[in-house]
Amino acid sequence: MAKFEVIGTASIPGQGTELRLLQRNDEFSIRIAGAPGELMNTRLHGSEDALGELACRPLAGRSGVRVLVGGLGMGFTLAAALAALGEDAEVVVAELVPGVVEWNRGPLGAAAGYPLDDPRTRVSLGDVGELLRSEPGGFDAIMLDVDNGPEGLTRRENDRLYSPRGLATSQEALRPDGVLAVWSAGPDPAFTDRLQRLGLLVEEVTVRAHRPGKGARHRIWLAS
Template structure:
């Protein structure tokens, strides 16, 4: 068995060290010694595309945005699902991640960045979304570790009320927002619902064949009827009425 090799490293905007490793045919990326992603654990990334693009099966020229390139699994699955006339914008903050995909990781997914339907944009995804009104049929978000930032604390802007509301404005009328996360978050669910989204929560496996569903994907849309079937339906917490606002009991 070959030992694990350090292939490349980079510094995140938050000052952390991001390292790309290879072990035989497998790759992994770590942040300050903690696993961020692994090529064997790609099922939840593919589920993000399956769930977020399920409503686009019969759309001739859909436009979608993928936030976070990762190892290219979400992009590959989306390309396989979408029509030849689709437009897929990929937003990735770090140039190093793009370089790693072109030089090392692309072979995992048949070089998805070379697909003619793909437009790659490097930089701040919040600015991209904020400048895109009524542009996308789907927005797939896999930034950092979900709503709890691991790579860059600045990513928390995307998961705030302002960031999610900007996603809503960037979607077309029948559009869907799908968000990947390593953990559950009732607080984030409430943010999405407070932005007038209908929301479904799906528990998905990290890798194919796993009986444990340890990852989460939320799918949200203004149109409840186009959400994929299954999943859980989060609800806003019930707010008790204050004594001063209580209505008097009806007379009988």
């Protein structure tokens, strides 16, 4: 069997931590240098697809929709959001690591169908929390797939995004009847409570990493 080979590296701003892009035949993996396991794999994207589908499906019949994807990753959530929305929608994708955007414009992009090339996509390089603070009432849906969920692995600053204050910022960035969708690698009852304390109606959905019905069980919160 072929082995994974490193084909790209990218530094996480402000952390001194390195992400690595690996390839084995037509399979890609993103990992943190020096850490066990992997963050993402192109063969295991069922829950990333579900994040985009669940958040954007209710918006399918609306015109002038504007949504935010926090964390580009391998592009699967972005692709699912674009597939669910109309031709006049705008999908803003916020990505902290410029190298991840470059990977998605290069060989990695084929796995998700090169969603960055869709004319409805706009890339915002930088911290998604800063973008949210700058755009109150700016989005019909916000999809957060940053780090490993509410219990982050790669950036301590991501804790602020999932704190009560950070979640209130996301709430303020939603338009009326908007939805906040949050991906996580696992359950987090304290996070559910945090959302409910903001007065949000919360649905917690279990999704599988690999379709149909296979792979690890991940969580998506839908808060409206």
